[in-house]
Amino acid sequence: MTRKHAKQPSRTVLAVSIAVIGLGTPLAAWSDDDDEVRRLLRPESEIEVGAGNVSSSSFKFGDYRGLGESGTHAIANVEYVQRGEGDARWLEIVGRNLGLDSRSLKVEGGEQGNYRLRLEYDSLPKLWTDSYQTPFVNPGSSTLALPAGWVAGASTKAMPNLGASMRSYDIESTRKTLGLGLTKALPAGWEVVFDYKRERKEGDRLIGGVVGNSGGNPRAVVLPEPVDYTTDQFEAIARYVAPKLQFQVGYYASLFRNENSGLVWQNPYSNAWGAANAGYGQSGQWAQLSLPPDNQFHQINASGAYQFTKDTRLTGALSFGRMTQDDNFLPYTINPNIATTALPRDSLDGRINTTHASLKLTSKLTPKLHLNAAYRYDDRDNKTPQSLYYMVGGDSLAQPAVGATDKNIRYNLPFSSTKQQIGAELDWRFAAQTKLKVGYDYDWVKKTYEPIDRETEHTVKLGIDHRFGDMASGGFTYSYSDRDTSTYDASVPFRAGFPNDWTGVNQWGVDNVPTQKRFFLAPRQRDKLRAYANVSPTERLDLQFGVDYKNDDYHKSYHGLREAGGWSAHFDANLIATEAVSTHLFASYEHYGSKSRSSQFSTANASPDYLNPAKDYTYDIDDRTLTLGVGFRVQPGGRYEFGGDFTHAYSNGEIGVKRGPAVTTAVAPLPDIVSRLSRLELFGKYWMQKDLSLNMRYVYERYHSKDFALDGVLADSANSVVGTGQLSPDYRVHLIGVTLSYRFR
Numbered sequence: 007m008t009r010k011h012a013k014q015p016s017r018t019v020l021a022v023s024i025a026v027i028g029l030g031t032p033l034a035a036w037s038d039d040d041d042e043v044r045r046l047l048r049p050e051s052e053i054e055v056g057a058g059n060v061s062s063s064s065f066k067f068g069d070y071r072g073l074g075e076s077g078t079h080a081i082a083n084v085e086y087v088q089r090g091e092g093d094a095r096w097l098e099i100v101g102r103n104l105g106l107d108s109r110s111l112k113v114e115g116g117e118q119g120n121y122r123l124r125l126e127y128d129s130l131p132k133l134w135t136d137s138y139q140t141p142f143v144n145p146g147s148s149t150l151a152l153p154a155g156w157v158a159g160a161s162t163k164a165m166p167n168l169g170a171s172m173r174s175y176d177i178e179s180t181r182k183t184l185g186l187g188l189t190k191a192l193p194a195g196w197e198v199v200f201d202y203k204r205e206r207k208e209g210d211r212l213i214g215g216v217v218g219n220s221g222g223n224p225r226a227v228v229l230p231e232p233v234d235y236t237t238d239q240f241e242a243i244a245r246y247v248a249p250k251l252q253f254q255v256g257y258y259a260s261l262f263r264n265e266n267s268g269l270v271w272q273n274p275y276s277n278a279w280g281a282a283n284a285g286y287g288q289s290g291q292w293a294q295l296s297l298p299p300d301n302q303f304h305q306i307n308a309s310g311a312y313q314f315t316k317d318t319r320l321t322g323a324l325s326f327g328r329m330t331q332d333d334n335f336l337p338y339t340i341n342p343n344i345a346t347t348a349l350p351r352d353s354l355d356g357r358i359n360t361t362h363a364s365l366k367l368t369s370k371l372t373p374k375l376h377l378n379a380a381y382r383y384d385d386r387d388n389k390t391p392q393s394l395y396y397m398v399g400g401d402s403l404a405q406p407a408v409g410a411t412d413k414n415i416r417y418n419l420p421f422s423s424t425k426q427q428i429g430a431e432l433d434w435r436f437a438a439q440t441k442l443k444v445g446y447d448y449d450w451v452k453k454t455y456e457p458i459d460r461e462t463e464h465t466v467k468l469g470i471d472h473r474f475g476d477m478a479s480g481g482f483t484y485s486y487s488d489r490d491t492s493t494y495d496a497s498v499p500f501r502a503g504f505p506n507d508w509t510g511v512n513q514w515g516v517d518n519v520p521t522q523k524r525f526f527l528a529p530r531q532r533d534k535l536r537a538y539a540n541v542s543p544t545e546r547l548d549l550q551f552g553v554d555y556k557n558d559d560y561h562k563s564y565h566g567l568r569e570a571g572g573w574s575a576h577f578d579a580n581l582i583a584t585e586a587v588s589t590h591l592f593a594s595y596e597h598y599g600s601k602s603r604s605s606q607f608s609t610a611n612a613s614p615d616y617l618n619p620a621k622d623y624t625y626d627i628d629d630r631t632l633t634l635g636v637g638f639r640v641q642p643g644g645r646y647e648f649g650g651d652f653t654h655a656y657s658n659g660e661i662g663v664k665r666g667p668a669v670t671t672a673v674a675p676l677p678d679i680v681s682r683l684s685r686l687e688l689f690g691k692y693w694m695q696k697d698l699s700l701n702m703r704y705v706y707e708r709y710h711s712k713d714f715a716l717d718g719v720l721a722d723s724a725n726s727v728v729g730t731g732q733l734s735p736d737y738r739v740h741l742i743g744v745t746l747s748y749r750f751r
Contacts, residue, residue, distance in 0.1 A: 048751045049087040054701070056081040056745025065133035065178070066709060066735035072106035073741070074133045074178075080105025081745050094118035107131045107180065116189070124187035126203075134177040134211060138230070139721070139731040141168060141274060145175040145230040146210060150271040158276040158286035161725035165274065168721045172731060179209025179233050199243040207235040212730075217273045217284055217293045219399025225275040227728040231297065234265035253310025260303045268336050270294045274728060283343045284402040290341035293401040299333035305360075317370035324363045331356035338405060339398040346405050350393035354418075361385040376433040381426075388420035388454075394505060416503040419455040426450055431467070443469035443483070457496045458527050463489040480539035487532040494523050494562075519605050519616045522565035529562040533571075546582040551575075565603050565616070572598030572629075586642040592635045599628040606669045620668035631657040648690035655683045681711040697749040705741040 059078045060067075068074025082104035088097045097115035104111065110128035142150040152171075159165040185203040192198065213231040218224040243256035270292055277285025284290040307325035314320065332353045338346040363383040370376050397414040398405050406412035431445035445467035453459055469483035496518065535555040542548050557571035576594040583589060603624045607615035615621050637651035659679035665671070689703040711734040719729045 049089060050749050050751060051086040051088075052084070052747055052749045053086075054081070054083040054745050054747040056701070056743060058741060058743035061740035062737065063136070064709075064735070064737035064739055065136040065176070067707060067737050067739045068131070069133045070108065070130060072103065072108035072129075072131050074131070074136075081743055094120070120191055122187075122189040124185070124189075126185035126187075127183065129180060129182045132179045132181070132209070134179070135732055136176050136178075137174075137731065137733045138177050138212070138228075139172040139174055140228075140230060141171040141173070141721075141728065142230075142271065143173075145173075146232060148232050148266045148269055150229060150269070152272045152274055152286065156274065156286060158274060160276050162722040162728055163725060164276075165722070168274075168728070172721050175210075175230060177210050177212055177230060179207055179211060181205060181207045195247050197245040197247070199241070199245070201239075201241040203239045205235075205237040205239075207233055207237075209233050213269070213295070215269070215271055215293060215295055217275065217400050218402050223402075224400060225273070225726050227271070227274060228730050229269060229271055231269055232266050235298070236263045236265075237261065250313045251310070253308065255308045256306070258303075258305045258307065262298075262302070263300050264298050266297050267299070267333065268294050268296050270340070282341060282402055282404060284341055290343045290401070292340055294336060294340045296336050299331055299354075301329065301331040301333070301356075303327060303329045319368050320365065321368075322363075322365045325361070327360040327362075329356070329358040329360070338396070339401045341398075341401050344398055344401075344404060346398065347396055347408060350395065351391075355391055357389040359385075359387040359389060361387070374435045377430065378433075379428075379430040381428050383424075383426050385424045386422055388422040390418065390420040392417050392420065415505060417505070419499060419502055421456065422454045424452045429465075439473040441471045443467070443471075455499050455502055456527060457494050457498050457524065458491040459498075460492040461489065461527070462491075463487055477543055478539065478541045480537070482535065482537035484536075485532075485534045487530075487534075489530045489532075491527065491529055494528065496520055496522070519565045519607060521616060522604065523560070523563045525560060525563070525567035525570075528560050528566065531559045531561055533557045548580045550578040552577075565605060565622075568601050568603055570598075570600040572596065574598075587638065587640050589638045590636070592633075594631075594633045596631040597629070599626065601626050606665075606671060618668060620666040623663065623665040623669050623673065625664075626660075626662040628660040628662070629657065630659075631655065645693045646691060648688075650686070650688040652687075653683070653685045655681075657681045677712070677714045679711075679713050682709070684708045699747045701743075701745045701747055703741075703743045706739070707741070708738050710736050 057078055058081050060073050060076050063074060063076045065074050073079070082101070084099060084101040084104070086097070086099040090096065095115070095117045097113075099111075099113050101109070101111045103109045107129055108131060111126070113125045114122065116122035141152060141156075143153050144151055153167075155167070156171070157165060157167050162168055183203060183205045185201070187199070187201045189197065189199045210230045211233055213229050214226055215229045216224050216226045238259075238261045240259045241256060243254050245254040246252065271294075273284055273286050273291045273293055275285060277283060277288055282290055284293070305325055305327035307323070309321070309323040311319060311321040332355050334353050335349050335351070338344075338349065361383070362385075364381065366378070366380040368376070368378050394415065394417055396405050396408065397416065399414060403414075406415050427447060427449045429445065429447035431443060433441060433443050435441045445465075447463075447465040447467075449461075449463040449465075451461040453461070465485055465487040467483065467485040469481065471479070471481035473479040497520075533556070536553070538550070538552045540548070540550050553573065553575045555571075555573040558569065560566070560568050560570075574594065574596040577592065579591045581589045601624065603622055605616040605618075605621045606623065607621060633653070633655040635651065635653040637649065639647070639649040641647040657680070661676045661679075663673045663676065665673045684707070686706045687703070688705075689701070691702075692700045694700055713734045716732045716734050720731055721729045723729045
């Protein structure tokens with residue numbers, strides 16, 4: 007297949023999954039009483055084969071489905087079940103989409119009450135983009151080279167051959183997984199389980215590469231990063247089951263390996279900004295960045311439950327884990343013009359110990375009052391040693407001298423945290439048709455090397471469920487959370503990274519606006535509400551309504567995220583019009599948004615600009631999504647059945663930006679981000695014989711989107727970043743499939 011680059015969507019885009027011709031529910035056509043008894047005693051197997059055709063190629067349509075290319079493809083599905091006659095042996099084979107890249111196959115069998123063997127395989131394609139473009143001649147390699155005769159420039163607009171040199175390359179990857187498993191029953195209530203899974207991921211994804219650092223000199227290009235990962239997972243478990251006591255102990259390991267330690271690329275820019283001979287054609291024209299390193303995770307765990315009485319049960323879990331990462335470091339730089347000191351270590355020698363413990367008590371205090379109480383402990387103890395690193399800025403700036411005072415001399419910070427949570431919930435059925443729920447949770451967290459060192463959160467919950475006779479029920483749940491923290495000091499991690507607590511980089515000792523809090527570390531008040539109603543006015547009609555509301559108020563954050571939340575509502579209706587005809591209808595609406603504030607300030611100024619409200623600017627995000635759907639099924643019970651579904655979804659995202667009177671940077675209105683999807687599916691089944699059917703399916707899908715971060719961004723649209731020419735997904739696809747299904751015992 008010819009590979010060509012495509013844009014990776016950078017916004018949330020609606021997608022509705024498509025079901026390729028699949029195994030259908032068998033009809034009891036021409037059944038007599040003997041057939042019905044036989045169907046119950048011996049499970050039915052099915053083989054389905056056929057062909058499908060996709061009218062046009064689209065990465066967005068084929069993402070995860072294996073249907074990105076136009077043309078004809080095979081359809082093959084199997085579900086084989088065999089039960090032993092007179093013994094407990096069994097075998098099951100299930101295969102899905104065997105004619106596509108998204109195929110899966112599972113073979114499982116054994117003897118009931120004795121042993122079970124399992125073999126699984128699946129393949130899943132991830133189609134990032136088919137509109138990506140790059141000037142490099144060998145995308146997919148770990149060393150990316152520019153074409154011969156390349157003419158560099160200080161900016162993209164100064165590169166005369168840039169547009170003509172851009173070539174298409176598909177950004178895609180495939181994950182293939184092979185799994186093996188054994189379960190063996192032992193005497194006296196014991197059972198052992200052994201599982202192994204190997205996952206291979208190959209292909210590409212996008213990553214940004216930068217040459218230069220600070221002072222307005224960085225130059226960047228979006229690179230195709232080669233993906234060649236292997237993850238091996240092992241698990242061994244021993245279980246014990248008795249009438250009152252159940253427990254298990256186990257071991258789990260995950261081993262990750264990346265065949266590529268780094269990505270090297272040739273700098274397409276000239277050296278006009280004064281870097282150390284790092285421009286194209288010079289001795290330091292090659293740059294390098296590291297890729298995900300090899301790492302391991304090992305864990306021993308135990309869990310169990312004890313039934314004190316028929317009304318009281320205690321469950322618990324305990325685990326100890328260790329994460330390690332000792333892949334060799336890459337050099338500070340591969341630019342031969344920059345003299346560097348030796349790295350302080352050969353590798354990070356990273357090690358994090360994890361501890362988890364939990365207990366849960368459930369008890370029926372009275373016939374009408376139930377109690378659930380729980381405790382949870384999670385500890386992340388980072389034992390990675392600290393070292394002092396003399397960084398080189400973007401493969402181009404000189405390394406700081408040993409012992410100097412410089413912003414590029416830093417310690418690595420081993421972040422650690424400990425979180426504990428206690429909670430209790432009471433269910434009280436104070437009336438025959440009404441149940442009340444009340445609950446309380448308390449969380450407390452300790453952190454290191456963060457702007458806060460302590461965090462607490464109180465949560466109260468209330469819910470009511472009520473049944474209005476036999477035809478209707480409804481209820482709601484409400485929770486309120488209040489998260490508080492220790493005094494927020496953004497300079498804590500900043501100072502901790504410097505030798506001798508040095509903060510001479512700027513007068514405040516922070517990287518961002520000093521009054522800006524990271525939202526996940528900031529005090530927050532949260533309200534959540536959920537209400538529902540189910541109505542069945544007749545035995546043939548079922549109606550469901552639901553509303554969800556959430557609001558996060560970061561009431562102590564002047565800068566940064568200040569508010570986030572929204573609401574959603576849904577409606578579902580199912581009608582059995584006759585014994586042969588059924589219909590369904592659904593609709594949902596979602597409205598979510600956020601409000602943020604920042605400041606235009608400079609650390610070079612003597613006065614703290616960030617305290618001047620006239621320097622503030624705000625940006626509000628507002629997303630709305632409407633989804634509608636309707637469908638029908640006709641099953642007259644003879645030789646045929648048919649039906650159809652139609653779905654339409656529309657999403658619109660707005661980003662509003664306002665600036666204060668003293669903000670000097672111009673702010674242009676941002677276009678809305680839009681996605682629109684319409685999908686029609688029609689299917690039919692004709693029974694040629696008792697166990698042989700002809701299946702037909704037609705799908706039409708129309709997708710349209712607009713994203714200003716993608717559309718119109720050409721190779722030279724930005725002076726300091728080589729554009730990729732990607733486009734927002736936009737397609738119109740017809741899919742037709744015809745198969746034969748054979749059922750047997």
